[in-house]
Amino acid sequence: MISKIYTIIKGTGKYIPHLRVKNEDFLNNTFYDTYGKKGEKSNQEITEKFEEITTITERRHVSKDLVTSDIAFFAAEDAIISSKIDKEKLDYIIVAHNFGDVKHDNRKSDLVPSLAARVKHKLKIQNPNCIAYDLPFGCPGWLQATIQADYYIKSGDAKQILVIGADVLSRISDPHDRDSMLYADGAGAVILEGKESDTPIGILAHTTRSDTYQFSEMLYMDTSFNPDSEHKDALFLKMNGRKLYQYALTTVPQAIQACLEKSKTPLSEIKKVLIHQANGKMDDAILKRLYALYDIKELPKDIMPMTISWLGNSSVATVPTLLDLILKDELKPHKINAGDSIVFASVGAGMNINAMVYKM
Template identity: 55%
Template sequence: MTSKIIGVGNYIPPETITNLFFDKHNFINKSGESLKESNAIIASKLKDITGIEERRYARHDQVTSDLGFIAAEAAIENAGIDRETIDYIVFAHNFGDVRFGTVQSDMVPSLASRVKHLLKIKNNYCVAYDVLFGCPGWIEGVIQANAFIKSGMAKRCLVIGAETLSRVSDIHDRDSMIYADGAGAAILEISDEDKGIKSHVSASFTLNEKDYLFFGKSYNNERCPDTKYIKMDGRKIYEFALSNVPDAMKKCLDDSGYQITELNKIIIHQANEKMDEAIVKRFYQLYDSPMPEDVMPMVIKKLGNSSVATIPSLLAMILNDELDSHDINEGDVVLFASVGAGMNINAFVYKF
């Protein structure tokens, strides 16, 4: 017995933010000094490293739970199910609802509870809760949903990943150009078919790596000194990811019983195009195998890094035939993997 995905949905916010949006920003370093390079050069280097040319921002009247609700509605419609039959709603995010123009995070009640309310689900025994696990939050939600289903605690679960990183980024930090908003969701259902989740792995590296991603003050010392924004040590994250994510992916694939030659796609967190390519290449090197050209779909170029939303959004785009160059067919074996704040790593192997 395992669980299979029977419906997917996503929400890509309507506001497209190109790199030109940051042309007038006053980017500052950790010491509070303005960067010497022009913003055009900074944007060009960002594109070369991360692949990002555009990102999406939520409308000013939307918050993270609104985005999650839209993606959830789409997943329910795609699955063709009665929403009252959902046993668990798991909402992965990291910063709660942050309204535009404010700095306070709102997480009470949980975002999952808010989505359940918006979905008008009457079943009191549909349990709604949130997961805070960094960018790997949606995958962790899927792993938890699978555990509920395999244990007999649930037959059907809704797992959502949504974020509005544009609300928690420091406009004086050039890393703010990476972040985006979005949402994705999937419905998982009990299954005794030869489909679904075949293996999974999760890990938390906290002894020395805990603060590679953190909440810190603005680089502008005169701007809201008590307000915190998302911060990261990009170099340490890159090195950590290359050292640890390929090994976790290998463990997950080996546990599944499939061979590297049977793997059709790798859907990895859309964090940084060059980093993701390096991770996947190193993963294939562990098997002394070359990385296939079409194995790793990427949408970061147009959508940026929307944290927990990147993987479920990308999955929905592929399954809904919204990517010309990628598809997933019945019988395909797909490896999902992510890395993020914590520092957390996880993965699962899925047969469609």
């Protein structure tokens, strides 16, 4: 068999903020509906129903002194240390995010210079041939950046690439919108490297779809639900949760199936499904739909590790953070062993969906 260049994960890193925000911390919030009217249910009822639907009991928020590029740097540094590479030999730094740097006392997106440029500066990388750029792609951003990196490596354009997913959603969520309880902060990173092999390893296949014609406005930015909000000109992240839920259940399993077929990997060989942690119950339903496509009713035990119950939805950071936790044996009993085939999948604003099959 002729040797080929495959893209492998050389090392991983993460930054999980220290501030734990529990559901009961929202009991004093005043929630409004989309029409600007106060909700009739008590906050106790709202938080209990929220936990039942999403499985989230707490989430992490960054401290006031940190912004997205800071935590992206922390995750990058962790990945560089774990991979034991020379950072000056990186060919690309790609940072997936959605809102730039948003300060706690000035909640406007700051995108110049790019977050990737800021991370490269913080890493003190002097090599001008290390190209740094950002990728805004909704929650699937980190996985899409990984897909781009795979193209660079397989084309011969790059040998080592740093891919980071980082977001601070706590500063763009409306405190008067109950969906604000979903959002969290965090960062995850990987070092990708080209490796020659006689047998398929690393990234075997990937698929992406963008359903912008019908579904582009299921996640959008708008003013506060509170008509008397002190932040009248501020824009907050809004979501059509019910339609998004149905969209994800219909399309994500299909995207994963298409990726498995593209990689010629039977579903029975998949040891782990690492999916974007958007909503615990939704992810469970997606997994059931995936196996239903193969007429399988009984799901393998522990195939889909979850962190959303204690980390919340940190957008582009959820999947790389999940991967790092498992590989560093910090999410027992989950393990990923050499030779295992795993699936990555994500869905988010756009609407965008992607999936990737990877062999360890």
